[in-house]
Amino acid sequence: MKLAVLRGGKSAEREVSLRSGEQVARALRGRGHDVTPVDLDARTWDVLRDGRFECVFNALHGRLGEDGTVQGMLELLGLPYTGSGVLASALCMDKARAGKILAAIGLHVPEFEELEMTHGVAAEVVERLVSRFGLPLVVKPVREGSTIGLTIAKDADAVASGLVLAGRYDRRVLVQRFASGTEITIGVLATPEMQVLPTLEIVSENPLYDYDAKYTAGKSHHIIPARIPEAARTAASETAARAFSELGCSGMARVDIIVDAAGTPWVLEVNTVPGLTELSLLPDAARAAGIAFDELCQRLVDHAVGRHDRHVGPPAL
Numbered sequence: 635m636k637l638a639v640l641r642g643g644k645s646a647e648r649e650v651s652l653r654s655g656e657q658v659a660r661a662l663r664g665r666g667h668d669v670t671p672v673d674l675d676a677r678t679w680d681v682l683r684d685g686r687f688e689c690v691f692n693a694l695h696g697r698l699g700e701d702g703t704v705q706g707m708l709e710l711l712g713l714p715y716t717g718s719g720v721l722a723s724a725l726c727m728d729k730a731r732a733g734k735i736l737a738a739i740g741l742h743v744p745e746f747e748e749l750e751m752t753h754g755v756a757a758e759v760v761e762r763l764v765s766r767f768g769l770p771l772v773v774k775p776v777r778e779g780s781t782i783g784l785t786i787a788k789d790a791d792a793v794a795s796g797l798v799l800a801g802r803y804d805r806r807v808l809v810q811r812f813a814s815g816t817e818i819t820i821g822v823l824a825t826p827e828m829q830v831l832p833t834l835e836i837v838s839e840n841p842l843y844d845y846d847a848k849y850t851a852g853k854s855h856h857i858i859p860a861r862i863p864e865a866a867r868t869a870a871s872e873t874a875a876r877a878f879s880e881l882g883c884s885g886m887a888r889v890d891i892i893v894d895a896a897g898t899p900w901v902l903e904v905n906t907v908p909g910l911t912e913l914s915l916l917p918d919a920a921r922a923a924g925i926a927f928d929e930l931c932q933r934l935v936d937h938a939v940g941r942h943d944r945h946v947g948p949p950a951l
């Protein structure tokens with residue numbers, strides 16, 4: 635097949651996406667496809683329209699890539715593309731709106747509040763947040779990834795500076811109760827039949843599972859399955875599957891969860907284009923389930939093409 639792999643882009647996760655795209659492209663070439671890497675820029679519309687591609691593999695992370703915008707472009711172009719559609723992509727990028735939906739269907743989401751960072755941070759606001767959520771509390775941009783702009787604030791000063799930092803990435807900032815427990819992530823595939831991948835526990839050398847821990851070799855370890863009781867693994871897997879379907883995801887997603895001492899799975903977020911290097915979390919969990927990286931990429935392409943063929947709706951431009 636003639637395939638395009640979309641990568642790079644302008645988000646804060648550009649570097650990660652370049653790596654994901656490179657490895658996806660290599661894997662798909664290994665399966666005999668004719669693969670063109672496309673670094674997202676202003677010419678991408680023309681490149682994709684004129685390229686006679688049979689499918690687009692989307693390896694873009696973050697804003698303008700994972701958030702429904704690129705999916706909208708691909709819908710207009712009438713090209714099959716991997717992963718979730720416009721709505722689920724946009725929803726999952728928005729931690730506040732996704733969190734509200736997940737809480738409304740009865741899943742456990744650490745209590746949170748959204749703030750609009752238009753002015754500076756008033757001392758009363760900080761005081762109110764501290765008394766509502768306790769310390770430490772978490773401050774993060776509503777629409778960002780890779781732990782960028784995130785602070786775990788241990789005192790009022792850190793809350794104030796955390797709000798300013800998060801506000802640099804997104805005017806909409808989320809303040810959240812700190813969930814303590816075992817950090818796990820669960821990959822879900824739906825190509826189209828749903829397969830919940832084994833629980834993967836993340837052990838970080840850094841106190842926080844931050845950008846450095848995520849992308850520096852040796853700074854975090856994956857343990858499959860997670861070292862939590864069987865019942866907690868089941869509960870977390872059911873939570874991941876429900877989050878995936880209720881948010882309307884398609885193809886793949888990875889659900890970040892903290893499992894507390896009582897075994898309750900607290901959902902942090904759903905990633906619709908998770909890291910896709912061979913060593914990334916979802917590919918690692920897929921491998922543990924017997925799905926090699928190239929097979930994973932192939933499945934996502936096959937699903938995208940099948941979904942497009944079954945599409946009912948207005949014709950593309």
Ligand SMILES: Nc1ncnc2c1ncn2[C@@H]1O[C@H](COP(=O)(O)OP(=O)(O)O)[C@@H](O)[C@H]1O
Nearest residue numbers: 744778779780781782810811812813843890902
């Ligand atoms: N409410 C929370 N309680 C405890 N740790 C959190 C919380 N929110 C985020 N974290 C930590 O920060 C990391 C990144 O947060 P997450 O919500 O997954 O955003 P993203 O990965 O998109 O930056 C998590 O993997 C976790 O280590």
Ligand SMILES: [Mg+2]
Nearest residue numbers: 780890902903
């Ligand atoms: Mg995350």
